[in-house]
Amino acid sequence: MPGWEDDSGALADFVAVPQAFRDMPRWWREGSAWLDALPQLIRAYSDRWRLTITGEMAHGSNAAVVPVARAGDPFVLRLTPPGPEVAELVAALRFWNGRGMVQLIDADVPSGVMLLERLAIDGSLHAVPVDEAIPILGRMMRRLAVPAPEHVPSTAAAVAARMPALPVEWERCGRPFPERTLRRALEIGSRLAHAEEIGGRRARSESRLAVNGDLHSAQVLRGEREPWLTVDPVLMRGDIAFDLGRILWTRLDEMSDEAEIIRHFRAAVDAAGIDRDHGRDWVVFRTVDYWLWGLTAGLTEDPRRCRRLLTPLLEG
Template sequence: MPESLRGLGRWQHEGEAGSRWLEALPDTVYEWCQRWNLEVDGRPMHGYNSLVVPVRRDSEPLALKVTWPDLQLEEQVLALRLWDGHDAVRLVDVDTAAGVLLMQRLDHNRSLREVPLEEAVPVIGSLLRRLAVEPPAGLRSTGAIAAQHRRELAGHWQDLGRPMPRRTLDCGLELAGELSSDDYSVLVNNDLHYEQVLRTSDGDWTVVDPMIVSGVLEFQVAPLLWSRFDELGSSRVEWCIDALADAADLDRDRARKWALLRAVEYWLWGLKAGLTEDPVRCQYIAEALL
């Protein structure tokens, strides 16, 4: 098991349960390799919540993923089954209760994060549109998220010592009320960003680790601004929104509104969470759009 996974600060919050999960990982990997007739085929990797081990079954390269128990795993599996390997990583087998997935192996060294923005933005926008299938019932909606922001933003602003101008907060509140009434609904990947798009062995771009909601695609514009804002800069925020709108066939006005609302919300959330860089990025985005 990579020591860098064990060293993540998040495990301090999981307590004894987190320690037990970490200690059991080698045995878990061995058990599922035995069950699924897999052979380890490389060094393990990890993210914030999971361990990924390159494996083979006969001659087929695959990836065995062991995840921290999370209610969102069921939704991730649901999305991967709906997409069925089209523009998203192909799910080969899964045991949701155990938090273990067997998937198509992708090239973790080649993500859209390393591709120049002028090329990456149209690619990720087109993926956003192609993955917008009919959503299953029961998912949280983007309208409900906007309504929650409408209820909570002012309280967070007050609790944090009024860190942004009142005009900015009021604009966010107005947009939250307006966008809570959006009723158009498709499946939206709520965690789509450049590092979550990897190359296949055939050279195609493929999405991994989805988190899903139902609603409007414009909801997902903001993370595509702040996740590479250091390269983008305030002067190209509008360019990026226009490029995403072209690639994903978005409503430009709605995309700008969602980008501004989510920048205001994440600005406050980031301050509450003790983040130092993302709140500043969101401040610049909000200022560019106001």
């Protein structure tokens, strides 16, 4: 295709690594060696999987994607530095096998390279008005909730692991919210961490459901096979309300007041088929958790969003 290769047959500028990708914080720590080798990696896997490159590189904070085609069918080549998270992502994609999820076509885990179904890279749910997006996310939570593998991390275990750290971080961060809020989160966390044991048959059944532990608007893209498909999942087992807080706080700036926050919370839990009180408990615990984690990590805007989200839920 004219313009995609230079006279020597080498890859041309369209596979140059964008400066915005080079500026991501990850490379400040890890250096640029992997970034510098990306054009050669793209060429190698284009040859291996018989791909034609059809567009320019796009990226997130940790991965690059390149539009490609094979025999006229569109795909994307996804590339990220090798590591254990690559194997976990490939396993998650294989588990859901296209159910509400981008389809994995091929993968080389040791190299961090995947061939994926082509979605609208620039068409995420984040661009959709919040009134429309929140119910879509709620329905996606339920769509992904199929019986999960027993060996994957559980949502109850994730809560239990964070419980001891919350009082320590609360003190270290200068007691950023009232102690009664911390006590409320710890009481909720104690129940959520032991839900499988104390909740009866229904809770044990729910605890075996698959959960995407990184679900939010930017991770849901327009597709052709289904109107919306999820990317970059984190496969967990347990309670599908686990990431309800993230769904809300990532769109909180579009909610004008406390009444609107409550309205969107109800829209999410109703679309997902989650009991409202149970959903509220998960949002409270995870928001307190994220608030303290964010302060510890030096974040500024997200702790403010956590305060906005918690206030109406704790008062309601």
